[in-house]
Structures are given as structure tokens and as C-alpha cells.
Amino acid sequence: xxxxxxxxxxxxxxxxxxxxxxxxxxxxxxxxxxxxxxxxxxxxxxxxxxxxxxxxxxxxxxxxxxxxxxxxxxxxxxxxxxxxxxxxxxxxxxxxxxxxxxxxxxxxxxxxxxxxxxxxxxxxxxxxxxxxxxxxxxxxxxxxxxxxxxxxxxxxxxxxxxxxxxxxxxxxxxxxxxxxxxxxxxxxxxx
Amino acid sequence: xxxxxxxxxxxxxxxxxxxxxxxxxxxxxxxxxxxxxxxxxxxxxxxxxxxxxxxxxxxxxxxxxxxxxxxxxxxxxxxxxxxxxxxxxxxxxxxxxxxxxxxxxxxxxxxxxxxxxxxxxxxxxxxxxxxxxxxxxxxxxxxxxxxxxxxxxxxxxxxxxxxxxxxxxxxxxxxxxxxxxxxxxxxxxxx
DNA sequence: TAGTCACTAGACCGATCGGTCTAGTAGGGT
DNA sequence: ACCCTACTAGACCGATCGGTCTAGTGACTA
Numbered sequence: 001x002x003x004x005x006x007x008x009x010x011x012x013x014x015x016x017x018x019x020x021x022x023x024x025x026x027x028x029x030x031x032x033x034x035x036x037x038x039x040x041x042x043x044x045x046x047x048x049x050x051x052x053x054x055x056x057x058x059x060x061x062x063x064x065x066x067x068x069x070x071x072x073x074x075x076x077x078x079x080x081x082x083x084x085x086x087x088x089x090x091x092x093x094x095x096x097x098x099x100x101x102x103x104x105x106x107x108x109x110x111x112x113x114x115x116x117x118x119x120x121x122x123x124x125x126x127x128x129x130x131x132x133x134x135x136x137x138x139x140x141x142x143x144x145x146x147x148x149x150x151x152x153x154x155x156x157x158x159x160x161x162x163x164x165x166x167x168x169x170x171x172x173x174x175x176x177x178x179x180x181x182x183x184x185x186x187x188x189x190x191x
Numbered sequence: 192x193x194x195x196x197x198x199x200x201x202x203x204x205x206x207x208x209x210x211x212x213x214x215x216x217x218x219x220x221x222x223x224x225x226x227x228x229x230x231x232x233x234x235x236x237x238x239x240x241x242x243x244x245x246x247x248x249x250x251x252x253x254x255x256x257x258x259x260x261x262x263x264x265x266x267x268x269x270x271x272x273x274x275x276x277x278x279x280x281x282x283x284x285x286x287x288x289x290x291x292x293x294x295x296x297x298x299x300x301x302x303x304x305x306x307x308x309x310x311x312x313x314x315x316x317x318x319x320x321x322x323x324x325x326x327x328x329x330x331x332x333x334x335x336x337x338x339x340x341x342x343x344x345x346x347x348x349x350x351x352x353x354x355x356x357x358x359x360x361x362x363x364x365x366x367x368x369x370x371x372x373x374x375x376x377x378x379x380x381x382x
Numbered sequence: 383t384a385g386t387c388a389c390t391a392g393a394c395c396g397a398t399c400g401g402t403c404t405a406g407t408a409g410g411g412t
Numbered sequence: 413a414c415c416c417t418a419c420t421a422g423a424c425c426g427a428t429c430g431g432t433c434t435a436g437t438g439a440c441t442a
Contacts, residue, residue: 022210041388108211110354
């Protein structure tokens with residue numbers, strides 16, 4: 001793993017746990033075993049450029065996970081439930097520290113660092129596109145675009161609730177609430 | 192308005208816009224026209240104590256708004272739609288800076304400052320209780336507790352999406368998606 | 383062997399961080 | 413007049429912030 005890759009991976013992890021302002025450059029450097037010289041060589045734009053790269057990386061990882069779950073599930077509802085389960089497990093396994101890196105970053109850097117906001121936005125857009133596409137294909141809801149927004153919003157919000165409560169149940173709860181509507185609508189009997 | 196009150200109000204506003212780590216104590220002091228001496232007299236616990244107080248204050252304000260909307264609306268669905276409209280308007284009017292103070296704070300301080308997380312949690316709990324109570328009274332959903340979690344999660348998540356996209360539509364979208372289910376259900380007598 | 387290029391090392395910088403501490407000041411009670 | 417209490421003012425502290433800059437280092441090429 002190259003120095004650049006380690007920097008991006010460590011930055012993504014810390015960003016996810018404590019946000020943009022909450023993580024120092026020197027902390028990222030120390031945790032990744034790099035030096036300032038290396039970092040500012042690979043990311044001349046400094047902390048902001050590194051953060052943008054880390055968020056792009058995380059967004060891609062999650063997009064791949066969504067793609068995998070969607071393609072390996074019989075319907076969108078099953079995939080969303082599986083996605084929720086993965087998110088909840090990751091949160092719980094990290095002692096309720098790892099929520100959504102994009103949400104954490106945009107809330108505390110979106111105002112002052114527009115590049116961060118744009119990176120988050122394009123990450124969300126990719127996820128929404130995947131969800132919308134599959135729901136449109138399944139024909140299980142009237143307005144796939146609106147439903148994709150609902151799914152993503154509810155999961156993001158539930159992750160925050162879960163973090164505040166130190167309890168993963170909100171994530172499962174919203175997943176069940178939303179997808180149960182599809183199962184009945186699609187004629188599939190509820191679990 | 193006392194010095195203490197000004198400190199709390201300013202802290203709440205800045206916390207809402209840029210999170211815990213993103214706001215400096217000296218910035219709060221300057222914006223509220225106080226001095227360090229005053230601040231550490233009123234809040235011996237420093238930044239964390241002030242933040243907790245600010246979050247409690249914000250949580251109470253929102254709780255009052257929810258109470259008002261619930262009591263002045265014919266049904267829960269109308270109240271939730273009105274609530275979403277208020278949140279979306281506040282976000283847009285602040286150039287997409289004012290999301291939910293609780294969410295912003297817990298994501299970037301919840302890990303390191305447990306008192307902040309606890310304050311956020313109790314704020315959320317109060318809001319959930321109000322929503323759950325009214326939905327139970329209305330009898331429009333099977334599981335009022337789960338539905339309250341869905342409403343709050345979806346709105347919180349939609350606020351984040353809206354902030355990332357600089358577009359308030361996600362907030363209205365999720366509100367419509369969720370409450371439309373109730374409106375149809377509200378035509379039928381409660382079980 | 384000398385030169386080039388991609389990258390690393392880390393001392394150093396001014397600014398700002400959260401927090402402490404001493405010296406006040408204003409107002410009410412006696 | 414005196415003091416006491418509540419509060420304010422702001423200089424000051426060490427630590428850390430993000431960022432810059434010079435001096436390498438090692439591999440590859442001419």
C-alpha cells in the first residue's frame with residue numbers, strides 16, 4: 001500500500017469518526033506513518049484536498065457495496081435491508097463511531113469548504129442513482145426517485161440516532177418500515 | 192438578554208452551522224460580546240459545558256415547535272408536513288447552513304465528548320416522545336414508536352442531503368412520502 | 383559517474399486552540 | 413464608610429493547528 005493510499009485510507013477513517021475539523025493533519029500523518037513532506041507532495045491542496053479524495057474513496061466503496069447487494073438480491077427491499085444491516089453492524093462494531101463519512105464531513109465542513117460539500121453531493125448522487133434505477137426496474141413504487149431519497153435520508157438519519165443512542169435499532173427500524181411497504185405492494189408476503 | 196443567555200444563543204447558532212470542533216471558544220466570545228472571564232465564570236466546564244447547554248436550549252425550542260404544530264394541526268400528517276416546511280425554510284434562508292444542531296454536534300463531538308452525545312440523545316428522545324404520543328392518539332399507524340423513529344430519521348437525513356445538494360427538496364420529498372401513507376390510512380377508522 | 387526525478391524527512395513558522403489567573407468593577411447590605 | 417458577592421476584563425499560557433521549506437534519499441537513465 002503506497003503512502004498516498006495509506007493517507008487516503010486513514011483520512012477516510014478519521015473523517016468518518018470525528019469529522020473534518022475534529023481531525024488534525026498531524027494526526028492523519030502519524031496514523032498513516034507518513035510525514036508532512038509526503039503529504040503535501042501528494043496533496044498540494046493540503047487537508048481539504050486529502051479530505052475530498054478520502055470522501056471520493058469512501059463514496060466509491062459504498063457504491064460498490066450497494067451495487068453488489070442490489071445485484072445479488074431478489075428485490076430492492078431485500079437489498080436495502082441487507083444494506084441497513086451492514087451499516088448497523090459497522091456502527092456497532094466500531095463502538096458507535098463509524099457512521100456515514102459523507103454526512104459527518106458535510107455537516108462540519110460543508111459551509112467553509114465547498115469542495116468537501118461537492119464531493120459529498122456527488123457521492124450521494126451516485127448512491128441515489130443506483131437505488132432509483134433498481135426500484136424503477138422492479139416497478140415496486142410509484143416514484144422511484146422520491147423513494148430513493150427517502151431510503152437514503154432515513155438510513156442517514158437513523159445512523160445519527162443510533163449513534164446518539166448507542167443503539168443500532170433505529171437503522172433496522174427504518175429499513176423495516178420502508179421496505180415493508182414494498183413487499184406488500186409487490187405482492188410478496190411480509191417476512 | 193444576559194451575558195449567559197447571549198453565550199448560549201451564539202453557541203447554539205455556531206454549533207448548528209459548523210459543529211463542535213469547527214467553532215472556537217474565542218469566536219463564540221467575540222460574537223456574543225462577552226469575555227473569557229465571563230464565559231468561564233458561567234461555564235466552569237468550558238466549551239463542553241457551554242455546548243451541552245446550547246444543545247439543551249435548541250432541543251427545547253424545537254420541542255416547543257413540535258408541540259405547537261401538533262396541537263394546532265388536525266392530524267399528525269399535517270403537523271409533520273408543517274414541521275418539514277419550517278426546517279426546509281430555515282435551511283434555505285441561512286444559505287444552507289442551519290441544519291439540525293443536534294445532528295451536527297453529535298457527529299463531530301459524540302465520540303470524544305460523551306456529555307454532548309447524551310445531551311443530543313435526550314433531545315431526540317423528547318422529540319420522539321411527542322411524535323409517538325400524537326400518532327398513537329391518532330391511531331393512524333400500527334407501531335407509533337417505529338413510525339416516530341422513521342419520521343425523525345428521514346427528516347434528519349433529508350436535511351443533510353439538502354445541505355449537500357443546496358436544495359431543500361429532499362426535506363419536502365420525505366415528508367410527503369411518509370405522511371401520504373397516513374393520509375390514506377386516516378380515512379379509515381382506527382383499529 | 384553524474385544527473386534527474388519522484389518522493390520523504392522533519393525543523394520550523396505564525397496563528398489559533400482551550401483554558402487559567404489576577405485585577406478589577408458595580409451594586410446591595412450593614 | 414465598609415465589605416461581600418456576582419460578574420467582567422483581558423493578559424497570558426503551553427499545546428496544537430495547517431502549512432512551508434530546505435535537505436535529503438534512492439532508483440533509474442544518460
